[in-house]
Amino acid sequence: MHVIVRNLNKKFGSFHAAKDVSFDIKKGKLIGLLGPSGGGKTTILRMLAGLEIPCSGDILFHGKSVINSAPQERGIGFVFQNYALFRHMTVFQNIAFGLTIQKKDKKTIANKVNALLELTGLQGLENRYPHQLSGGQRQRVAFARALAPEPQLLLLDEPFAAIDAKVRKELRTWLKEMIQRLGITSIFVTHDQEEAIEIADEIIIINQGRVEQVGTPMQIYKHPRSAFVANFIGESNTIRNIEEWKGFSKFTGLGAAMVRPENVEVLTHEEVVRADTLPRGVVSNVIFKGSNWQVEVNIEGTTVLAYRPLEKKEISVGEEVNVVIHQLHFFDEDKANIVKTSFNKSTHKPLAIYI
């Protein structure tokens, strides 16, 4: 189902929980609504489901407004974080619930439930009650139950929040494959950036009731539109005084710079060609991360995180080093600027290129 959300507003008393929220979701996409706690993600999901009435704005499914449609008329499946299975019903009865409500005949129900048991890998567990299942199995039942009435849109509210880390990872991959296979448009709420990056086709970043940015995980990581997004997605360094660093005096007046650790190169005394043209600092921490070293360097009072390849010489705390900043982000009210630096190989003199 193609979903269009236009200028949705929701107030709870004087509190503005959703502010002019707009986005489009193409059919079959898996979308992550990502943002800090209290940002308004669940409120947006509930408005899509018809469980919360917006103060203004519109929601279109297949190009038709559903703003006045009741939840049961919207063709939506729901999966919540706390399973919300019926405790007194077996797995079979839980999955069959929506079909029973629709008054489908017994044979149709049995066929559908059996197909879903197979799809979700729950065969053999159909006669168990929820308390006889693991957290991961319960969440699969919740998923199968939501799918049974063949919804056109699946809404998942923190579906993995109550599940331990290892099973959670497995379930994420499972869910992504399942949704791809079924081609059902799905929106899931999470405040876990890793989860969103791993499984979403597109991410909608929500903060303080507003859409901060919409894009693929890669687009958002590489081109964050605001300092908030840059800090929320991935690791980043905020450098407030970069104009005081050697070679960066031309960046006066641009405000804080944001730099990703992979764009900071640490050079030891032996590796540097012209130390006098580059910022200089002292290594304050080194952590072995399996695939690289995480190095923290104190430069002009700011601690900067950098990644250092394992094939390079090991660095020690207290060592004096130089750093090359390959890319920086600066944010204005309504504009994001990326600055790539190109270095003269023999002098290391930075030449700024704005892109």
Ligand SMILES: Nc1ncnc2c1ncn2[C@@H]1O[C@H](COP(=O)(O)OP(=O)(O)OP(=O)(O)O)[C@@H](O)[C@H]1O
């Ligand atoms: N029924 C309500 N009455 C009053 N305030 C509400 C109501 N529902 C939500 N809110 C407020 O709206 C804001 C957004 O809540 P919402 O649950 O949508 O955020 P969220 O991003 O989903 O957060 P979380 O990740 O913690 O679930 C919060 O400040 C919340 O307290």
